Amino acid sequence: xxxxxxxxxxxxxxxxxxxxxxxxxxxxxxxxxxxxxxxxxxxxxxxxxxxxxxxxxxxxxxxxxxxxxxxxxxxxxxxxxxxxxxxxxxxxxxxxxxxxxxxxxxxxxxxxxxxxxxxxxxxxxxxxxxxxxxxxxxxxxxxxxxxxxxxxxxxxxxxxxxxxxxxxxxxxxxxxxxxxxxxxxxxxxxxxxxxxxxxxxxxxxxxxxxxxxxxxxxxxxxxxxxxxxxxxxxxxxxxxxxxxxxxxxxxxxxxxxxxxxxxxxxxxxxxxxxxxxxxxxxxxxxxxxxxxxxxxxxxxxxxxxxxxxxxxxxxxxxxxxxxxxxxxxxxxxxxxxxxxxxxxxxxxxxxxxxxxxxxxxxxxxxxxxxxxxxxxxxxxxxxxxxxxxxxxxxxxxxxxxxxxxxx
DNA sequence: TCTGGGGTCCTAGGACCC
DNA sequence: TCTGGGGTCCTAGGACCC
Numbered sequence: 001x002x003x004x005x006x007x008x009x010x011x012x013x014x015x016x017x018x019x020x021x022x023x024x025x026x027x028x029x030x031x032x033x034x035x036x037x038x039x040x041x042x043x044x045x046x047x048x049x050x051x052x053x054x055x056x057x058x059x060x061x062x063x064x065x066x067x068x069x070x071x072x073x074x075x076x077x078x079x080x081x082x083x084x085x086x087x088x089x090x091x092x093x094x095x096x097x098x099x100x101x102x103x104x105x106x107x108x109x110x111x112x113x114x115x116x117x118x119x120x121x122x123x124x125x126x127x128x129x130x131x132x133x134x135x136x137x138x139x140x141x142x143x144x145x146x147x148x149x150x151x152x153x154x155x156x157x158x159x160x161x162x163x164x165x166x167x168x169x170x171x172x173x174x175x176x177x178x179x180x181x182x183x184x185x186x187x188x189x190x191x192x193x194x195x196x197x198x199x200x201x202x203x204x205x206x207x208x209x210x211x212x213x214x215x216x217x218x219x220x221x222x223x224x225x226x227x228x229x230x231x232x233x234x235x236x237x238x239x240x241x242x243x244x245x246x247x248x249x250x251x252x253x254x255x256x257x258x259x260x261x262x263x264x265x266x267x268x269x270x271x272x273x274x275x276x277x278x279x280x281x282x283x284x285x286x287x288x289x290x291x292x293x294x295x296x297x298x299x300x301x302x303x304x305x306x307x308x309x310x311x312x313x314x315x316x317x318x319x320x321x322x323x324x325x326x327x328x329x330x331x332x333x334x335x336x337x338x339x340x341x342x343x344x345x346x347x348x349x350x351x352x353x354x355x356x357x358x359x360x361x362x363x364x365x366x367x368x369x370x371x372x373x374x375x376x377x378x379x380x381x382x383x384x385x386x387x388x389x390x391x392x393x394x395x396x397x398x399x400x401x402x403x404x405x406x407x
Numbered sequence: 408t409c410t411g412g413g414g415t416c417c418t419a420g421g422a423c424c425c
Numbered sequence: 426t427c428t429g430g431g432g433t434c435c436t437a438g439g440a441c442c443c
Contacts, residue, residue: 012443032411039411042443055443061408101414101443183416185441217417218440233416233441251412288435298410304436337411344435 001166003119004239005107006141006149007090007126010158012103013043015136016082017072028053028069035063035071038253042074046158079103085134093126098239104153106146106239123161145169147235148228151180169228174201181225183218183232191215200226244282249290250274251339257296259334268321271340276314285310285346289317291324292339302341303328310346317342 009015013031018024028048033039041062044053051066062069083102090097093116096108109119116122123140130138141152142163149164151173156162164172173181178200179189195214197203203211203226211219221232230236250271258264268291279286289311290304303324311317321340329335 038409042411056411058408058410061410064408103443183441187440245414246416247414249413253411290436300438302437306435339412 001110002144003109003112004143004146004149005094005109005119005123005126006143006146006153007086007105007107007130008139008141008150008153008157009086009103010137010139011043011045012082012136013074013079014045016078017075019082019135020075020078024070024072028066030059030062030066030069030071031074033059033071033073035059035067038255044069082134082136086130086136086138089126089130089133092129093122096240100234104150106149108239109142120161120163123163127159127161143169143228145228146230146239147182147225148172150182151176154180164228170204170226173226173228174199174204176200178203181222182235183225184222188215188218244284247341247343248275248278248282248284248286249339249341251292251337253294253337254335257334257336259332264329264335264338265322265325267338268325268340269318271338272317272321273314275340275342276312276317279312279342285312286317286342286344287346288342288344289320289324290339290341290343291321291328292337292341293325293329293335294337295330296334296336298336300337301328304341306344310344 014024014029017029017031024045026047027045028051029045030041030048030053031044032042037059039059041053041055041057041059043055044062048062048066048069051069053062053066053069059071063071079102083099086103087097087099087105090105090107094107094109094112097105099105109116109122112122113119116125119142123142127138127140130136137159139153139156139159140161141149141154141156142161143149143152144166148169152162152164155176176199178184178192178197181200181203184192192198192203197206203222206223206226208220208223211223213219215222218232224231225235252267252271254267275286287308287310288304288306290302292300292302294300305320305324307320317340
């Protein structure tokens with residue numbers, strides 16, 4: 001019998017902002033940007049939630065509902081820093097910790113009883129320790145099932161602990177709305193409602209065959225979930241078997257839609273630099289490069305191209321993206337969002353021909369040096385802007401590999 | 408309501424191969 | 426020629442999560 005904790009930080013972004021500015025405490029706070037900006041709420045304080053403000057809501061709507069709220073910009077570096085502090089506290093309680101996102105984690109607590117006592121006592125100690133070390137509150141769900149632990153921490157909020165005793169999973173889940181089940185969103189909820197299924201208990205009573213007939217692989221997983229089993233998607237694999245990222249992407253929404261080609265292409269260039277940089281940090285080369293294009297009416301297309309060898313080099317990414325853009329953009333149509341997405345990693349370097357590989361390695365080292373310069377002096381020092389003036393194209397012709405000139 | 412940004416997973420059709 | 430059956434890769438789109 002396994003024991004899992006799901007630890008979820010309470011109003012994480014807001015709580016971190018409060019540590020930096022204690023005057024925010026107790027006030028309605030909205031993290032995500034200014035009320036007149038294009039964007040959505042990243043996090044809302046409990047005081048703001050009382051006015052009907054919640055995450056993913058457009059900032060303008062949040063302002064309408066709660067004009068007296070304090071609107072603050074998000075600080076991703078701060079959240080990453082505190083996420084790491086959280087991780088370190090969790091590691092004192094279990095050797096198997098997996099951060100599922102920036103503000104939540106699963107712990108395998110199986111076999112820790114001798115050291116930490118029974119689950120509830122360990123949870124209370126963890127709770128206390130978290131507050132001492134980070135100044136942050138969390139909620140903890142405890143169960144033999146990771147999914148039930150996750151739902152448990154949700155039910156325990158704020159600042160609570162909830163233990164679902166083994167064997168009681170289905171009974172615990174039965175009265176909850178189907179929407180509480182991870183993986184059931186707006187669409188699935190509506191589909192289930194039209195079948196007369198509103199509670200997890202309704203789901204559990206249903207015939208498995210009917211569910212899998214109606215919703216395929218997903219339906220089968222759903223049947224398992226309704227009984228408290230870890231089934232489907234992420235829940236199929238044990239925790240702590242973390243692999244690297246499967247895709248890396250950056251996107252940008254303009255504050256006002258634009259059809260200015262120079263502006264659009266320079267934005268793509270910048271996005272390619274950001275993606276390239278992160279690919280190199282991970283030592284990855286992407287074989288599939290994807291452009292995302294969203295027009296004023298919110299209609300969105302994605303267009304991808306795969307290259308056999310893969311690349312992590314800014315200019316090569318940009319060449320692919322620019323081709324995709326020129327072939328697919330309806331000229332003159334104002335654009336709302338642009339995105340660059342990289343995936344499908346190339347095999348290890350060892351399998352490629354050496355000469356080509358050496359040259360590319362050299363390029364990668366040069367780009368890493370540029371990354372370090374950016375770290376020290378900011379993004380503007382080294383950039384791909386030259387490519388936009390056409391300089392790059394000519395150099396690329398003289399030197400197809402795009403190498404820095406040999407001395 | 409006028410809709411961010413970073414991800415994961417799933418489906419489905421078509422190309423291509425045996 | 427009126428037409429199989431897999432398997433794999435690529436592409437596009439969409440649901441969902443935080």
